[in-house]
Amino acid sequence: MPAHTKSRVVLVTGAARGIGKGIALRLAADGHDVAVNDIDANSDQLKAVADEIIGLGRRSAVAVADVSDPEAVQHMVDTVASELGRLDVMIANAGVAQVKPLLEVTPEEFDELMSINLRGVHLCYNAAAKQMIKQGDGGKIIGAASIVAHRPFPLLAHYSASKWAVRGLTQAAAMEWAQYGITVNAYCPGIVGTAMWDHIDEKLAEHEGLRKGAAIEKYSELIHLGRVSVPEDVAAFVSYLASSDSDYMTGQSVMIDGGIQFS
Ligand SMILES: NC(=O)C1=CN([C@@H]2O[C@H](COP(=O)(O)OP(=O)(O)OC[C@H]3O[C@@H](n4cnc5c(N)ncnc54)[C@H](O)[C@@H]3O)[C@@H](O)[C@H]2O)C=CC1
């Protein structure tokens, strides 16, 4: 581990697969102890990720919880603090996407998506901040936003709004918690080849009358660096956000998208 990066206790939500798994394994390789969370339905995959972390010589803990449930989130943070001794870095990564014309999105669908992508991030930010304030020596809180937090995609309207709100929450939390030595930042991936994009591709193809695989090819043409992202691209940036190198950065939601959007 580089001298400027001290070993920390990290919790990553939505870590059974995709970007969350990539982040968890990268931070373990960086020398941190990494607790992992996901929903019950993915608990076997989640345990396999924890085993990989232990295989890298680090400590891990498994905390199955639905991030939209306030009691479950509090229990998750308490479990990590008790099993690994403290919590230094919270990565509120869990999220879901729904592809649908805005005119057809029902209030129930809107609330369901917001309960995970926005309330879930809020609950994770708050529970982590309270634990860090109790510890008394600061911490790092990191959230999953998206390029659509800067410019929405059509057919992903309420998803885009949830990510835009994460960007706002991240700014406000950074303002309120700077006094405790807590920094709050978010990462904004572009098009990452995970199960989420398999789902988006399938649904966009249905709406746009394309074959399966054609939507991701079409959207990939927007990427100046010429390839779809992999979780490791995002994890490398989160490694920086979790390290001491980012100590003077707070309230930012940074695009890591291979050059799709330029602000
Ligand atoms: N894949 C992409 O292109 C992009 C993804 N993102 C964001 O990055 C994050 C990770 O995305 P991916 O890895 O691609 O998605 P994914 O669908 O592959 O993985 C998401 C994980 O979160 C878990 N999860 C879902 N709801 C949960 C809940 N209520 N409580 C706990 N865990 C829950 C899932 O079970 C799954 O393991 C999400 O917040 C997503 O919105 C942002 C920009 C682009």
Ligand SMILES: CC(=O)C(C)=O
């Ligand atoms: C899933 C997502 O956030 C994008 C931009 O594709």
